[in-house]
Structure formats: C-alpha cells, structure tokens
Amino acid sequence: MQQKLTLFLLVVFTTAFSAIGQKVDVELLEGIKTRNIGPAGMSGRVTSIDAIVANPEVIYIGTASGGVWHSDNGGISWTPIFDKEAVQSIGAVTINQNNPSEIWVGTGEGNPRNSMNSGAGVYRSLDGGKTWKLMGLEKTKTIHRIIIHRDNPNVVFVGAQGSAWGPNEERGIYRTTDGGESWEKVLYVNDETGCADLVVDPTNPNKLVAAMWEYGRKPWTFNSGGKGSGLYVTHDGGKNWERRTDKDGLPKGNLGRIGLAIAPSKPNIIYALVEAKENGFYKSTDGGKKWSLVSKKNIGGRPFYYADIFVDPQNENRIYNLHSLVDMSEDGGKTFRTILPYFGVHPDHHAMWIDPNNPNLLMEGNDGGLNISRDGGKNWRFVTNLPLAQLYHINYDMEIPYNVGGGMQDNGTWVGPSSVWKSGGITNSDWQEVFFGDGFDLVFKPDNSRYVYAQSQQGNVGLVDRETGESRFIKPVHPDDVKLRFHWNAAIAQDPFDNCGVYFGSQFVHYSSDCGENWTILSPDLTTNDTSKQKQHISGGLTIDATGAENHTTILAIAPSTLDKNVIWVGTDDGNLQLTQDGGKSWTNLANKLSGMTAGSWIPYIELSTKNKGEAFIIVNDYRRNDWRPMAYHTTDFGKSFKRIADEDKVSGHALSIVQDPVASNLLWLGTDFGLYFTIDGGANWNKWNHDFPSVSTRDLKIHPRDHDLIIGTFGRAAWILDDLRPIREIAQTKGAVLEQDFALFDAPDAYLANYRSYQGIRFAADAEFRGSNRSSGAMMTLWVKKEDKKAKEEAKKSQKAGEPSSDGAKKAAKKEKGGKKKAKFVITDSKGDTIRNFSRDLKPGMNRLIWPLNRNGVRYPSRNAPRPNSDPASGGSVLPGVYKVMVSYGEDKDSTMVTVHPDPRRTIKLSDLQTREDMAADYFSIVEKAAEGFKQLQDASKTIKRVNGALVNAPDTIKKAIAKSGKALQDSIKVLEKMYMTPSGLKGIQRSSDNVNGALFGVRRYLSDVEGEPSQMAKLTLEKARRETQAVLEKLNTFFEKDFAAYQKEVEAVQFSLFQERKSLKLE
Secondary structure, X not given: OOOOOOHHHHHHHHHHHHHHOOXXXXXXXXXXXXXXXXXXXXXOOEEEEEEEOOEEEEEEEEEOOOOEEEEOOOOOOOEEOOOOOOOOOEEEEEEOOOOOOOEEEEEOOOOOOOOOOOOOOEEEEOOOOOXXXXXXXXXHOOEEEEEEOOOOOOOEEEEEOOOOOOOOOOOEEEEEOOOOOOOEEEEOOOXXXXXXXXXXXXXXXXXXXXXXXXXXXXXXXXXXXXOOOEEEEEOOOOOOOEEEXXXXXXXXXXXXXXXXXXXXXXXXXEEEEEOOOOOEEEEEOOOOOOOEEEEOOOOOOXXXXXXXXXXXXXXOOOEEEEOOOEEEEOOOOOOOEXXXXXXXXXXXXXXXXXXXXXXXXXXXXXXXXXXXXXOOOOOOEEOXXXXXXXXXXXXXXXXXXXXXXXXXXXXXXXXXXXXXXXOOOEOHHHOEEEEOOXXXXXXXXXXXXXEEEEEEHHHEEEEEEOOOOOEEEXXXXXXXXXXXXXXXXXXXXXXXXXXXXXXXXXXXXXXXXXXXXXXXXXXXXXXXXXXXXXXXXXXXXXXXXXXXXXXXXXXXEEEEOOOOOOOEEEEEOOOOEEEEOOOOOOOEEOHHHOOOOOOOOEEEEEEEOOOOOOOEEEEEEEHHHOEEEEEXXXXXXXXXXXXXXXXXXXXXXXXXXXXXXXXXXXXXEEEEOOEEEEXXXXXXXXXXXXXXXXXXXXXXXXXOOOOOOEEEEEEOOOEXXXXXXXXXXXXXXXXXXXXXXXXXXXXXXXXXXXXXXXXXXXXXXXXXXXXXXOOOOOEEEEXXXXXXXXXXXXXXXXHHHHXXXXXXXXXXXXXXXXXXXXXXXXXXXXXXXXXXXXXEEOOOOEEEEEEEOOEEEOOOOOOOOOOOOOOOOOEEEEOOOEEEEEEEEEOOEEEEEEEEEEEOXXXXXXXXXXXXXXXXXXXXXXXXXXXXXXXXXXXXHHHHHHHHHHHHHHOOHHHHHHHHHHHXXXXXXXXXXXXXXXXXXXXXXXXXOOOXXXXXXXXHHHHHHOOOOOOOHHHHHHHHHHHHHHHHHHHHHHHHHHXXXXXXXXXXXXXXXXXXXXXXXXXXX
C-alpha cells in the first residue's frame, strides 16, 4: 500500500500502543479467514457417540481433540457445534432423552495414550448445541462418562478420570442435584484413581455401577493398576457405595482398568471386562452382587487404551467388545468372533451407539473416525466428511500451488494441495498417503518435491517417490552397534545448504549428505542418558504395553540455521537445549538459562530467525509431569540470555509451536493446546485468533516464504491455511498505526491466470463428501475500514443541535454521516496507464478481503434486461500477464497497490501469442457493441410507441386508433427484428436456437478464449459468421428506422391536439 502516515502520526500511535499495550481487536480482522483443507479421508479419533432415541437420525459425536459434531440426517452431513468453546478434547457426550435439546459434554478424552489431550470441565447446552455454558469441574482434566437421571434432569453424574500425568484431587464421581450449579464428589478413592466407567440401571436411575481405576503416566513409563482400582455399586443415587471384591467373584490382587455394560433388556445382567494379573471377562446375573469369570480368551489385550463393551439393547447375550478389533459374542461372553478386523474399517475402537429400537443400527468410533452399520455390523459405511486428522507436524513445498504434508496419529503421513486449480475444490482424493503407521514429520526434498522424507514411530524413516510409490528405508544404524534411542516422534530436519543433506535424531544427531544412503554422527549423546528412564520395555503396569510410545532420553527437535551451516540447535525430551556453533564439534547445554523451566521438561520445538544468527525461539512444555504452564522463550544472543514471552497470564494451554514472521520480526504466531495466538510486539501481548478457528491443539506452524501464508497443523482438526499474512505483518510493522487510518489497501499477493480442469472423481457430490476450502481464483485484495467512532458521532449531533463548534473528530463523524452509505470504487490500470477494469464493492468496518477475477471491462450483449442504474461495467475476458495498478476510492479516502499477474506456470505461452487473442477480441467486441446498440434502439423504439399511445389517451378516437394501428404494425416489425437477435420470451418448455445474432455471437466466445498465436480455422469462421449475421440484421434495422419508423414519427408529429381535457366550470344549482 502507499504509506500516507507522517512521522508524527507514527510516533503518536507508537506511543499510544506502548502505553496501552499492543493488543489487537481481533474482531476487526474477521474479514481475513482461515481455510480448512482437510483431509477427512483419514479422519481422527471419535471418543463418544449419542443419538436421539426417538429420532436416531440426529447424532452427536465427541472427538479426542476435534470438538463436538452434529448430524441431523443420519450421518450424511456434519457440523461442528463446539468451536467457540475454550477446549476441543471431548470425553463424553450425553443427550437428555426426555428433552433432547439438553446435551451435556465432558471435556478431556478418556483414552490416556501418550498423545492424549486433556480438558477443562463439563458443559451443558439447552438448545441442541447452538450455545453452551461451562458448568464447572474445570480441574478434572478428563471426563469419561456422564449420566443424566432418567426422571430428574437436574441430577447428573459425572465420571472424572482425572489427569493422566500426575496426582490430582479432582478425580472420582461427581453429582449435581441442581442442574450443574453446584457439585458434590460422591465417590473418591485417592488422588491417583479416577472413574474409568460408569453405567446406570435403566429400570432404576438411582442404581449405578462404577469402575474406579488407579493409573498414571510419566513421559518415560505408564502404569495401569493398583490398590485404588475397583468396582463399586450404589443403590441410592451415590449417597452410599459398596465395593465388590474377590469375595464377590472378582480377581484377587490389584486391578486395573474395568469396562462395564448393563444389559438393557435384562438389567440384572452386568458384564465387566477386568484388567488384573490375568485379564478376564466377567458376568453378574444378580445386578452386580456376585460375579463369575466367563472367558479369558479373545477379549483384547490393551486395556489402558480401550476397555469399552456394549450389550445389544434387545439381546442380553449379544456383546460387542471394542479394542484393536471389534469382537462380538452371541453367548453372553463365552466366545467372541471378530466382526471388524484390521482391514476395511480402521482399527483401534473406542465408542459405540446401538439404537435401542433397532439394534441393527450401529455407530462406532475409532482412531480413524466414524463408521455406521444398518445391518447389525455386516456392512459399514465410513463417514468421509469429518476432518479430524491429528497432525503432529506440517510442512510445505515450493510448487505452484504449493503442497503441504504431515503425519497423523495412527493414520500415516500424507501430502495434499494448499489449493487446487480444478472444479469441485479440495477433496479427499487430492490427498496422497506416502507412508503408513503413526505419521510424524515430513520433509519435501527442496530441489524436487516429488521426493519426501516420511516417518512412522520410533525413527522409522523412508525416502519416498510420490509419483511411483518407491520407498527406500533409511533409518540410521550406529556403526559400533550402539543401541539408538529414537523417540516415538523422532526429529528430522532438512539441511538448508544442501538439497540432499538431512539431519535425524536419536540420542545423537545423525547427518546424511546423500539423502540417507550414509549417515555420520555429529554429536555425543545430547540427552541426560538417565538409565532409570529407559525402561519402556516394561511399561504398562498390569498389562505390558511396550510400543515405543514411552521411549525417553531422546532428541525431539533439530533446528539447523539458514544463515550459518555450523549453527544447529537441538531440544530433547528430558530437558536439554543443546547448541553447536562449529558444525557439531562442540556442544553447549543451555537448559539452565531457561528461567522458570523445571529440569527434565520437553523441548519439542525450536524456531530460528532467518535474519539474525543468534536469534531463536524455544518451546517448552511439561504437562506430561502435570505442569500445565505455557512456556516459550526468546534469545538474540545464542542463548546467553533468554526472555520468557509466553506464560499462563498471556495465553491458555501449554505451548506446542511457534513461528516468526520472516519480515516483521515482532510478529509471532504461537500454537497451544487450546488454540492459535499471535503477537505484534514480540510476545509482550498475545491475541487469540478465534473468530473462525477453534481452540484446537495447534501442533505445528509454518509461513510459506513465497506466498506469505500461515500453514497450520492441528491435532484434531487437520490442516488449515491463513492466506496472505501481509496485512497482519503491516499491523506489526507500524505497531498498530495502520489501524488508526480511516482506510487502507494492503499489498496484494501475486495472481495466476490458471486454467481450471473439470471435476475429479465426483461431479455432483451432494452432501456426504468432504470438500476443503479452496483459495479463490484471481487477485486477492485486503482493505481496512476503520470502525465508526460512535462517541464522536454523538458529539457531532449534540454540537449541531446546540449550535456549538465541534471537535475535529466530531466534524469528521458528521461529514461521514452526511455522506451516507458508500461503496469502494476500484480502477485497475495496465502498465501503460490505460484503465482496463472498473468495479465497486460494499465494505464493512474492519478488514475486508475480496477478489478481482483478473477480468477486464467487457461489452454488454444484446439483452431484454437493461443494466441497473450505477451498475459496474460488464465483465470481459481475462487480462494479459503483467503488472497492474489497483486504485481504490472510498468516499474521500484513496489508496493503491500493485498486482503481478502470472501466466499459468504449467504452460509455456508467448505474450505475443496472447496479444493475437487480444486483437481478435477487440474486433469481436466491436461487433458485439454494434449489435447491442442496435437491439437497444429497438427496445427504445418499442418504449417510444408505448409512450405515444399513453400520451394520446385523450386524443379523438379517430386519431388515437390511426396512430395505435401504425404503432401496432411497428411493434410487430420490432418483434420480427428481435427474433433475429434472440429467442422470443415467454415460450413454453426449453426452446433454444443458435440461428440468431446472439447465437452467432456466443458461438465465437469459446473459440476466442482458446486463441494463442494464429487463430484457428473455427475461430475465424465463427467470427466472420457473427460479423455477417450482425451486419445483415443491422441493415434491416436501419431500413426499419429510416422508412417505417420515420413515417410513424412523421405521422405522430403531424397530430395536433391538446394533451389537456376540456374543463367545465362547476357550480351548485
């Protein structure tokens, strides 16, 4: 934009912002929107499902970290309904079936894997999810079950599992008797034991059965089981509880997680899947008093992650057991058979809903999303429009449009487009899986993005050819057979100075200069190498779960400098921050410089400045040891000193990622477990971006160096793009002063004359398919309109009323008020200064974003519909590649910017060839203009005849009839001439004909748009046909006006009569 701020204004506004803090009113930025691009083909973990029993087409689901979603059509289409709330990790969704508008949601998922997300309380909606109210229990961290009293909706039970990462008192079972206004803890064991399951007798709402679970995680281990675990029963709504023990038939010794299910058709039958020294499937036939072991085989083997069982509402012997697979028993649990194996439907199952009135209707949620069966589980439909992907990392390439890629929890590593040049937008079929397993970081090879480095858990990494699918396994091996410790989410980084150079992390930094064929070790062990934290092979407690998820004392982040090849930063999962400035010969541990950080914290993310070699941003989090503080640090001197720039007073949720703007150094973007933040003053003040982006775990952030887009990888809502950050960059560069201007037009991103191909896969996709938000074609422009000063406006009115002089602000407000509603008027000129396009747009206060579709002014075709008053010029063809000036006036305010328009990068086109099309278009448009002018003359003539007839209403009948007869003959002639232009109006059915002038004119357009260089034979022939037919009609039209209409005009002008009726004098007799 053209800067019109004086030094004085800059100083004034800088001082003002310094005094009040550089907070930004984010509501005024609503015109700048994020785009969700998916994918949804690999969805994400669904943790809870409920539906309205009276109308099971209405469904609500809770997700591990993607909020609450609603469908009112049986799962065809879905809407997120929890996005405005402060947390998106959901453990329980429960509908009040007596009043389905009342819905309760417990936050914090109840599947405590290493990557679980925690919550912040329980919510209630009284309007079907349109609005929500936080009802308390914020410190419970994880709520896995909610039960609404069948007969009294003010009584609600909440099963709080509690923090997975350390002791907390806010565990156990809570009850409210006043609709959530107050809560009472009615069952509590200890600060390490929470509620794993809670079920209610459908015939007695005061009888509940609870499974209490002692468990806990640390970054390096996991324990399930202890003395606190047990099974409890209450018959009086939670006032008193009885514990069931081995004396009642349960296993002896410590218990672990227990899954419960009551048979709705025979509630005296209760099932329990019990983790113990020997896991077993138990059954009670007397309502939970006595228990017996039914089976020990084929009952699942990973109880900490899944221990959910469900009973058919009409068949007490049919049981569904959800674990890695879904098994079904038809004999009360004695035997199970698999109905959902590892293929077809995504494994790792957590949630199910069975229609009580039609048990053939099943819905189940797993790590890959939601599936629905309507035949009792024989066949399943995967819901393909829930973008719930849990991305650990995200990256980009330099193609046009660029691609993004990243790895997802339990869903592989994928590459997809940031935008597409095809009809139908971004779809699931546009995304390509490049590596399976749990997906993690992905790196595009800089000189050829056909090749990517992609990972799965524990350092398994390959170099993948995206075109052929060839994959070379390149995981480093120590030359001296030293055991390498790779993190579940191992660090990888591209060498900025070598296209085939790549860094990889175990406890060492490995480097390859030949794309992974050979590796050298650049460092000693950079971790604490604490052997007491290297026993993940025995992790799990009662059930060993040695998957590598608890691998510890490993490298989490590697950040090589883009300014100096010798500078490399490393973060570890045990609290070390290492720096080398000599290419790995020596290393310095800077951990003790991070004030406020507890030793042993995770350092998962390091962002380096692209301007200052000594500048770095360090993300620290320690929630895995129950310290939930957000921590981000900044250094400008290679870590000699650090400043903490994010804490619990500035942002919400532990910090996960950070990125610095490459131009405006004080503009930073921060991802936390509860959303996206930005600062324009280097972290002194943070602003939450929440007008169109949920408070989702924001794991990774990148800024595209060419397109200036913010690329967002979320853990629960897939990938997002915030197009063109430059307006926000200018806010930062001017310290907010640009927002004090009444009006501003910002720099525009480059635009492309892209050819759009047709649909891929499905054209008419209806409502069940995912469609990501595509970037609009054309030139994007961002404009600022200052919000109205209501105080000054009121002052102006009062001063005017009192006849007193107004302040400058009041005068300005009064002037705006007098001017009324106005539009922004755009004038676009080419490099010669010639105007090629004019248009206008409505603007609203704040940021406005609109698109110029790279068109020029066109001509209006012959039409019966006259243009509206003050309408924009007709749209013409596309402009040529080049640089264009955009000038905008808005009332008295003006601004301008430049737009560079590129040809389609996929094609090689000479500008001279395109100029040939321009010359032909000019000839064509001159024909169209003459044709339209002729048709308008006919329309005007018809209107003139009608005016004459109206004017002669008081003429003598002989004159009136004679003139009317002549006029009718002319109107008939006009209809004949109009028919030569276009099909008559008002015809029945579909009647089209190209045998008229408009048909000939329109026939040229498609050939004309394809002209490059010498026009084709068809282009020439259709143009000449249009010329001939237009000329023929114009000749007939001229004859009509020069003879018939001229005679009519002469006849009318010869009439002599008064337009006034004779008036008689009136008087009373």
